[in-house]
Each structure stands twice: as structure tokens, then as C-alpha cells.
């Protein structure tokens with residue numbers, strides 16, 4: 001009887017596998033006649049090609065060959081669609097966004113590495129959370145916050161100078177792994193703006209929060225993410241991994257061979273949560289002792305949320321977020337805002353290192369604002385240009401927009417159809433997965449012309465006729481799920497670049513150097529971006 005049962009289960013599983021991987025995509029899928037690349041490997045589909053190439057590049061080649069609607073098959077016969085038209089983007093991301101949520105595997109994986117906040121909720125729950133979070137990202141608040149960036153920026157400039165001084169020939173500059181330095185600076189900045197907490201990881205690599213984050217981000221490689229996705233796809237497992245029980249017994253995952261990294265993931269998350277819990281407790285005490293509408297009250301995101309919850313400030317509605325939910329929000333900001341901004345900055349330096357004319361033009365623009373006015377007899381603090389001053393620098397804006405267009409830190413995201421509907425005249429069944437092909441759309445020749453894949457900041461001074469402000473670049477996507485930190489990230493990037501380009505010249509580290517973007521959630525440089533950095537000579 002047991003043998004009969006085992007054989008029946010095995011037969012069922014084999015026929016199901018054969019149906020989903022071989023028969024369904026070839027003969028039964030309603031999407032089978034859409035244009036796209038051949039089905040590929042019977043088990044992995046086009047997955048190997050995607051992992052082999054730079055993020056977004058395989059998809060870009062398919063669009064070039066097959067046009068603006070593409071169907072491709074991934075692992076286990078699961079189909080994914082690409083729609084390039086602004087009308088389709090408008091429907092999926094904006095007008096019908098509730099019907100096209102992030103897929104569950106993605107929300108669960110993001111929850112595991114970045115907290116269960118805005119990135120993991122959908123529909124009404126998302127609307128309420130977003131409403132509660134928006135005030136922390138208002139222009140008034142961003143204007144008050146921009147000063148918080150400069151402690152880290154000034155440390156970065158000082159430390160790069162020290163590295164150059166330590167070389168046998170300082171005139172020749174130093175070869176530095178710029179991504180590593182930028183990741184420390186952006187971690188320090190996001191900890192200050194999100195928590196009001198000083199990590200100073202630039203000087204102190206052993207800061208508890210900085211160490212836990214470094215470990216957490218080092219785990220986010222393509223193969224690890226594939227494993228985490230496999231684990232959270234087991235029903236109930238994502239919730240289990242988030243439980244106190246799993247955190248307390250995390251060392252047992254260490255015995256699970258390829259899944260042993262879960263132990264490290266949970267250890268890092270536990271350490272990050274412990275630090276944030278103590279920060280939250282001290283902010284709650286501060287809010288209780290604080291006066292209404294105190295002009296000197298702290299402007300970091302957690303302080304604002306705590307004051308709003310406690311109803312401290314007149315005219316500002318209180319809202320009810322538990323301690324746990326509030327911590328998850330702030331952890332989401334740290335997770336979503338640290339590596340992305342560091343990658344954006346590293347790619348911008350790479351592009352400028354390879355375009356000396358744009359780099360010098362930028363230096364001419366930013367130096368009057370960022371150069372210190374110290375003389376041999378007086379020492380002035382370095383200038384700290386604020387939100388408005390940074391916004392008015394036209395060439396800096398062109399450089400940042402163009403860098404985020406050609407090398408977007410988040411090159412791709414996903415959506416899934418929650419109901420059957422037509423998109424661009426194609427009947428899309430419920431459950432279908434979509435690529436939101438950020439990098440492909442950003443460099444689409446149809447809109448940006450034949451040089452679409454090249455870095456040319458001047459194109460932002462004369463935009464092409466087919467440019468659509470909402471859907472021709474999707475680096476922060478669009479609609480209700482668009483990046484809440486977009487303006488903060490752009491201002492932060494401008495402040496860091498302004499200071500670096502004023503003080504240093506960047507060039508490739510060696511002849512023939514090629515960029516090496518990873519294929520993980522954030523497209524960071526695999527080699528940590530070595531660049532030759534020389535001090536700017538001034539008369």
C-alpha cells in the first residue's frame with residue numbers, strides 16, 4: 001500500500017513537472033504566440049542567460065529583436081511578460097496598480113532583508129502606510145535634513161585625502177575602491193536621516209549597526225537571493241522566519257547546507273532590530289518630554305514618526321503604528337536607501353571618469369559652492385550647500401539624471417496580475433508575472449534615439465520629442481509604489497558628488513577597465529569600482 005502511494009505521488013509530481021515545463025508553455029498557454037526568445041532549457045528556461053549577463057541586458061536584447069511586447073520563460077516553465085509602451089506602464093503602475101502588486105515571493109524576500117514595511121504591503125494597507133510616511137519625506141523636511149548629510153561627506157573627503165597622502169607619490173593620487181567608501185558614507189547618512197543615529201562607519205568599521213548591515217548586504221548575491229526566494233516560496237515559511245522562535249533558534253539553519261546563510265541573515269537582522277529598538281525607546285522618552293512645535297526638535301524620520309504618534313505637534317494628526325511596525329518602516333528605509341544611493345554614486349563616478357569633459361564642466365559648476373574659503377590665516381568650516389542651492393545646479397542635475405538613466409541602481413522589478421485583463425490588446429491571465437524592465441525602458445532607442453545606451457548628460461537640456469516625463473525613465477518607477485525616497489536620494493547624490501568633484505579628479509584605475517554590474521536586486525559594481533583619485537590642483 002505504502003509503495004503504491006509513493007509511486008502514485010512520484011508519478012503525479014513527474015507528470016505535473018512535464019506539463020508545466022514542456023507542454024503548457026508550448027501548447028496550452030494563451031501567451032504562447034506572443035513574440036519572444038526561444039523557450040530555452042526545459043527546467044531553467046532563459047534563467048541561465050539572465051544570470052550570465054548584466055542585469056537588464058538580456059531583456060534589452062529581446063526587446064530589440066522582438067519588439068515592445070515580449071514573452072520569456074523562466075525556471076519551471078513560468079512565463080514573464082515585458083510591456084514597453086507608456087500606456088501599458090500607466091495601467092500596470094498607476095491607474096490599475098492595485099491589480100498589479102509586487103509578487104508574493106518578492107514581498108517576502110524583501111521583508112526578510114529589509115523589514116516588513118512599505119516594500120511588502122499592497123492595496124489599502126499600502127495606501128494607509130504611505131499616507132503616514134509621506135510627511136517625513138516632504139520638501140520642508142528634506143530642506144531641514146540636508147545639513148545632516150555633511151558630517152559624512154566631510155569625513156569622506158578627509159579620508160580620501162588621507163589615503164592620497166599615504167601614497168609614495170601623492171601627486172599621482174591613489175587607486176581606491178570607490179563603492180566601498182561610498183557605501184560607508186551613504187550608510188552613515190541614512191542612519192542619521194532615518195534614526196538620528198551616528199554610525200560613523202567611515203571612521204569606525206566596528207560600529208554594531210554598520211557591521212550588521214555590511215554582513216546583511218554581503219549576503220545579497222544573485223545565488224543567495226535565488227535560495228532565499230526558494231525558501232520563502234514554501235507556504236508559511238516567510239512568516240516563520242520572521243518569528244521570535246526562528247530568530248532564537250537561528251543557529252540550526254547553519255546545518256542546512258546551501259541554506260546555511262539564513263543563520264547569518266537572521267543574526268544580522270536580530271542585531272539591527274536590537275539597536276533600532278533601543279533608539280526607538282530613547283526617542284519615545286524624548287517625545288514625551290518634548291514641547292509642541294519645538295523648532296529644535298530632531299528631524300530624523302523616526303523622531304518625526306514618534307512625535308506624530310504621540311500627537312506632540314499641534315495640527316499634525318497622530319496615527320497608530322506599533323513599535324514593531326514603526327521599526328520595520330525605518331529598517332525598510334535603511335535597506336532601500338543605502339545601497340541604492342551608493343550604487344548610483346559609484347556609477348556616476350565611473351561614467352564621469354570615462355567622460356573627462358563632462359567631469360571638468362561639472363567641476364566648474366560646483367566648485368564655487370563647495371570649495372572652502374579658508375586661507376593660510378583663517379580656517380572656515382567647509383560650505384554646506386542646502387536643498388535649493390543644489391537644485392539650481394543645472395549641469396549637476398543633467399549628470400545625475402543621465403547616470404540614473406543609463407545605469408539605474410534598481411535595473412528591474414516585478415509585478416503580477418491579480419486578475420485577467422487586456423494590456424495593449426493582449427489577454428493577460430490572472431497570475432502572470434511581469435518584468436518592469438527599468439533599464440530597458442531607460443535606454444529604449446524608440447524614445448532616446450540611436451545613442452540611447454551612451455552617457456550624454458547634455459540630452460537633458462534638449463529632450464527628445466517622444467520623451468514622456470512619467471514613463472521614459474523608470475529609475476524610481478511611477479505611481480503609488482514609486483520610490484518614496486526619490487527626492488532625498490537625488491539631493492544626497494548631488495551633495496556627495498558636488499563635494500567629491502570639487503576636491504578630486506577621477507579616472508579609470510587601469511587601461512581597458514570595464515564596468516562590472518552585478519545581477520542582484522541592486523545593480524552594484526562587483527569589483528567595488530576601483531578608480532584612480534587625484535587631488536584637484538588649484539592655483
Ligand code: HEM
Pocket residue numbers: 102118119130332333334336337338340341344408409410413414474475476477480481482483484485486488489490
Ligand atoms: C538612487 C537611489 C534610489 C533608487 C534608484 C531607488 C529606486 C527605487 C525603486 C525602483 C523602487 C520601486 C521598487 C518596486 O516597486 O518594486 C523604490 C521603492 C522604494 N524606495 Fe527607493 N530608491 C532609491 C533611494 C531610496 C531612499 C534614499 C529611500 C529611503 C530613504 C528609499 C525608499 C524606498 C521605499 C520605502 C520604497 C517602497 C515604496 C512603496 O512601495 O511605496 N529609496 N525605490
